[in-house]
Amino acid sequence: MNLLICTDLDRTLIPNGKSPESPCARALFHQLVAHENISLAYVTGRDQNLVKNAMENYNLPSPNFVISDVGSSIYKIVNNQWLRITDWDQKIQQDWGNFTREKLSTFLIDIKECKLQEKEKQGLSKLSYYISLKYDHKKLLKKIKLRLEEVNIKSNLIWSVDEEKNIGLLDILPKSANKYQAINYLMNKENFTLENTVFAGDSGNDLDVLVSPIKSILVANAHEEIKNIIQKMQLEEAVNYIYIAQGKYLNLNGNYSAGILEGIVYYFPNLIPLLTVKI
Template sequence: MTRLLLCTDLDRTLLPNGEAPESPGVRDRFAAVVARPELTLAYVSGRDLMLVEQAIEQYGIPRPDWVISDVGSRMYHWQLQGGWLESMAWQMEIACDWPGLSSWDILEAFTSIEGPILQGQDRQSKYKLSYFLPLGVDLVSLRQVMEARLMELQARSSWIYSFDEQAQMGLLDILPERATKLHAVEFLMHQLGLGSDSTVFAGDSGNDLPILVSSVPSVLVANAHPDVLKQAHEASRQRGTSQQLYLAQGHSLAMNGNYSAGILEGLVHFHPHTKTWIT
């Protein structure tokens, strides 16, 4: 039995909470595919675990085997007997980048910087500091100032920026350098003993770009913003990973390529034998 790991972002990738239409009945088809014993399902999201659970309930999507949450800074495994178990191995992996520090120490170093607006307490965690960025903020200058402060703390960090179209607001997450969706997926692959040839990732937004343009086979759903599509296409070409990136087209398997339809289309592209699971 060939084992597969399917990793997917939630908002506007699996969850149909964007403006594009969803293919009728596609969530039932998705649920049937991920219920197969040879497939391991992981949700990779900027949401925290509570909001992931909320999405599972609200949209009736399957409970995954793994959750990589908080933009890659936390990882959980579903235990049939005990519920969600956080991976301490992952916490130890990323803690090395912020030696003896937490997001509260990083916040203190940023207090005098004008422009960023701290998100709510529920959006912060030990290894994730999250801000709103109003339109017009000079991202280049802001990053220079923040990175200088991080260097003083000897904190190796990732800067994850995305744009919330509905709120018309920038979103910025400061994380340990290795606390990215890409490294988290690679860590999970190693934990499960699976390689890139047995893994597929699906995403739609700017904070998915590092993994979309990596060597991990990835699908960009058809409803992704044109700017993200353009960036992914150009970056994968420059990195020589174009063959690992699939752009869902729609009109495949009687589906439109948006949301979970795009995920299934990409799965079949990289693993043609799975077409029988859908049809």
């Protein structure tokens, strides 16, 4: 069976959070995704250059696909060449009409709580801000959403937190652009289904996938706020395809790639023979 493994990077595959990484987990992950019937997609808020930096700095396996900029950019990697899927760009940009990212920012210029992120962290269809955690982000996001609606901009607001820098992150995307919609588009384009696709994440900008019909994994080091949301939805039987890593596989701790592996063998126990690295 062909399998599409989709994973977030920061604090999911990349061990750059506060929790410890199991020493052999990434080696196991490398071994698993090297199998010829497995395709790997990185699904991240990072841009293309930052994904490449992460791959080099953390010795990550080369993916087949990259969904970057929180779902607003999709690439197919062929012979180390990053081929941008421009059909996706055209599809999502319709939500912003004729407005560019720069023009969008002028509509929010008087909202002082929002500080534009660096130019290299912006995207073709992604407008990104820093927001101090001292502000009520739910109230602020509602204000921003209404402001954009006043000028007929259909937007998708993604909130997450950078634990290392202790700062809130806001990504404003076209309404039809998010990680879930991008993965769904990729699945259709590359002939994957819900039966052979799995996703792993840890934070707020993964929530749209975690609560979707896609088989999903929440790593053990995930934000407590996200764990609480998911556990509440599980109790209410509002989500059916979500596994929360517990650290119960191969004596690994369930954090980062260990959690990804734990979730994958939960959904696909037939893959256990591929994980033969001695630990």
